[in-house]
Amino acid sequence: MKDSIISIDDVSFQYPDQTAFALQHVSLHVQRGEWLAIVGHNGSGKSTLAKMLNGLHYPKEGTVTISGLALSEENVWAIREKLGMVFQNPDNQFVGTTVQDDVAFGLENNGVEQKEMKERVQEALEKVGMTAFLNQEPHHLSGGQKQRVAIASVIALRPDIILLDEATSMLDPAGRDEVMNTIRSIKDEEGLTVISITHDLEEAAKADRVVVLNQGSVYTEGSPQAIFQLDQELLTLGLDVPFPVRMSQLLADEGLILSQRHFTEEELVKDVWTLNFKK
Amino acid sequence: MDIKFQEVEYRYAAGTPFERLAITDVTFHVPSGEYVALIGHTGSGKSTVLQHLNVLLKPLQGEIEIGSRTIAAGRKEKNLKEIRRRVGIVFQFPEHQLFEETVEKDICFGPMNFGMSEEEARQRAREAVRLVGLPPSVLERSPFDLSGGQMRRVAIAGVLAMKPDVLVLDEPTAGLDPRGRREVMELFASLKKENGLTCVLVTHSMEDAARYADRIVVMHKGRVAKRGTPRDLFHDRASLTALGLDVPETVRMQRLFEEKLGQPLRQLCLTPEELAQEIARLQGERS
Numbered sequence: 001m002k003d004s005i006i007s008i009d010d011v012s013f014q015y016p017d018q019t020a021f022a023l024q025h026v027s028l029h030v031q032r033g034e035w036l037a038i039v040g041h042n043g044s045g046k047s048t049l050a051k052m053l054n055g056l057h058y059p060k061e062g063t064v065t066i067s068g069l070a071l072s073e074e075n076v077w078a079i080r081e082k083l084g085m086v087f088q089n090p091d092n093q094f095v096g097t098t099v100q101d102d103v104a105f106g107l108e109n110n111g112v113e114q115k116e117m118k119e120r121v122q123e124a125l126e127k128v129g130m131t132a133f134l135n136q137e138p139h140h141l142s143g144g145q146k147q148r149v150a151i152a153s154v155i156a157l158r159p160d161i162i163l164l165d166e167a168t169s170m171l172d173p174a175g176r177d178e179v180m181n182t183i184r185s186i187k188d189e190e191g192l193t194v195i196s197i198t199h200d201l202e203e204a205a206k207a208d209r210v211v212v213l214n215q216g217s218v219y220t221e222g223s224p225q226a227i228f229q230l231d232q233e234l235l236t237l238g239l240d241v242p243f244p245v246r247m248s249q250l251l252a253d254e255g256l257i258l259s260q261r262h263f264t265e266e267e268l269v270k271d272v273w274t275l276n277f278k279k
Numbered sequence: 280m281d282i283k284f285q286e287v288e289y290r291y292a293a294g295t296p297f298e299r300l301a302i303t304d305v306t307f308h309v310p311s312g313e314y315v316a317l318i319g320h321t322g323s324g325k326s327t328v329l330q331h332l333n334v335l336l337k338p339l340q341g342e343i344e345i346g347s348r349t350i351a352a353g354r355k356e357k358n359l360k361e362i363r364r365r366v367g368i369v370f371q372f373p374e375h376q377l378f379e380e381t382v383e384k385d386i387c388f389g390p391m392n393f394g395m396s397e398e399e400a401r402q403r404a405r406e407a408v409r410l411v412g413l414p415p416s417v418l419e420r421s422p423f424d425l426s427g428g429q430m431r432r433v434a435i436a437g438v439l440a441m442k443p444d445v446l447v448l449d450e451p452t453a454g455l456d457p458r459g460r461r462e463v464m465e466l467f468a469s470l471k472k473e474n475g476l477t478c479v480l481v482t483h484s485m486e487d488a489a490r491y492a493d494r495i496v497v498m499h500k501g502r503v504a505k506r507g508t509p510r511d512l513f514h515d516r517a518s519l520t521a522l523g524l525d526v527p528e529t530v531r532m533q534r535l536f537e538e539k540l541g542q543p544l545r546q547l548c549l550t551p552e553e554l555a556q557e558i559a560r561l562q563g564e565r566s
């Protein structure tokens with residue numbers, strides 16, 4: 001596809017000594033500047049795919065191209081400069097002995113000079129609200145604080161693509177919104193491409209496009225509206241429907257009249273009111 | 280098992296230049312057989328509180344009663360085995376509690392450590408993986424070669440296999456898919472209801488706190504900011520948003536509906552089912 005920043009073509013992958021394939025004939029194209037959500041049951045292959053995009057696994061079959069570079073051992077460092085990944089478990093990605101060293105580490109590796117490095121570290125930690133912890137050891141933070149620092153480390157690198165693997169799973173709802181809005185504003189200002197692996201359907205609902213993985217294969221993809229129309233099918237995929245849709249169902253089950261299933265609470269309340277209470 | 284915190288304080292790296300006050304003046308009570316949810320902003324001290332429940336951390340001030348045991352500041356505590364058998368903790372990061380080469384050995388470790396025969400422990404391991412929705416074939420695999428959500432399930436299975444009296448759960452559903460999340464929460468609720476387990480849950484899901492907890496403790500900057508039943512607590516949205524928290528979606532929707540209605544519903548609805556029934560009841564009354 002023409003403007004794809006990532007092309008995954010017919011990729012299969014199997015872990016050593018495993019009989020089952022973790023990924024089977026996966027094809028996926030990500031557009032530049034897009035926000036793509038990847039959802040799917042536990043073990044459906046999301047992190048395996050993420051690690052492949054970061055050059056930690058190579059396809060057994062098929063090809064992966066990122067920013068015009070074919071995924072290979074020669075290209076892996078160039079690819080990692082373009083694609084920054086936040087791992088599912090932040091402990092796996094900390095390298096520095098203090099929070100600020102940790103965020104600086106990647107910049108130092110990329111040859112960013114001292115003065116700019118300092119500014120970028122400060123700015124990234126400000127964006128995630130962690131400037132009060134500059135000298136704390138990253139492993140000695142609370143769960144949510146670790147996730148914030150892990151995100152700052154990637155923001156500081158200013159990659160073209162950010163890949164988040166359940167990167168906000170331990171943040172409180174307000175903190176999650178705050179961090180996601182920060183990333184969204186970077187996307188809007190700088191044309192960042194975002195791939196977000198998540199079990200949070202409210203978050204997936206805000207993506208431009210959602211891909212559903214099921215047992216190592218792409219089950220379906222589409223706009224959030226289209227995906228949530230799948231309704232009961234989502235439950236068999238290990239997923240769920242968002243709150244307003246669930247609420248619409250419950251109200252309909254109770255015998256109330258609704259014009260359709262709703263995706264926002266406001267529209268649902270309006271509909272319930274107009275069709276059932278207004279005389 | 281009854282649990283009481285009395286003015287508990289804890290500092291990490293106490294007495295070093297890196298000392299950090301994590302919790303202070305923490306007082307609350309978990310009556311035996313109750314389900315208590317701890318909620319609060321990132322870094323408010325929830326995990327620190329939980330780690331006192333099986334004495335992984337010891338208070339630097341105050342004391343904690345766990346059943347008939349008292350753990351007080353400034354004392355050497357011996358014989359913690361009994362507490363550790365009866366209080367099972369699911370940690371915030373499952374990787375922190377997995378260590379054996381196979382899932383089966385990992386789950387059997389706790390029960391066997393407390394004197395159970397290997398045969399019986401393996402029986403329990405099979406039962407436990409079934410309860411958390413994993414296939415029996417997972418028993419032979421290495422816990423480190425699993426997906427994040429599968430690891431989480433194994434960590435939960437390991438605690439269930441010990442058949443503790445108290446379940447201490449630190450964000451036990453982080454990393455689970457939506458269906459797994461619901462199934463696991465229902466499992467804990469049924470263990471409480473049918474076997475009388477005491478549950479202490481840390482969660483960022485206001486929906487889960489509203490649905491499952493008998494009482495809620497709100498932590499803020501290392502202190503207990505509020506305590507109460509879900510109905511009392513979620514009644515007052517402003518005081519929660521001041522603490523960086525919010526009410527469950529059901530309550531938000533109830534408020535929107537009440538604006539249209541021009542009057543409050545009979546009571547605060549804590550689950551979507553409850554709200555749907557209440558709206559239907561009202562509609563029936565009116566027509």
Ligand SMILES: Nc1ncnc2c1ncn2[C@@H]1O[C@H](COP(=O)(O)OP(=O)(O)OP(=O)(O)O)[C@@H](O)[C@H]1O
Nearest residue numbers: 015022042043044045046047048424426427428429
């Ligand atoms: N290192 C490994 N060795 C062998 N098998 C693995 C390894 N890592 C993952 N797997 C298996 O590959 C499959 C896909 O795992 P993956 O981690 O990609 O799932 P996921 O979609 O990220 O799930 P979750 O939502 O639980 O994080 C699973 O069945 C898992 O057990």
Ligand SMILES: Nc1ncnc2c1ncn2[C@@H]1O[C@H](COP(=O)(O)OP(=O)(O)OP(=O)(O)O)[C@@H](O)[C@H]1O
Nearest residue numbers: 140142143144145291301321322323324325326327
């Ligand atoms: N091992 C440690 N060493 C030093 N400080 C720590 C350590 N663990 C936690 N802290 C600090 O203690 C405070 C309370 O942390 P705690 O882990 O109890 O928070 P929490 O409420 O569980 O947060 P979260 O929701 O993010 O998991 C935080 O400011 C944290 O930085």
Ligand SMILES: [Mg+2]
Nearest residue numbers: 046047426427
């Ligand atoms: Mg994963």
Ligand SMILES: [Mg+2]
Nearest residue numbers: 142143326371
């Ligand atoms: Mg915690």
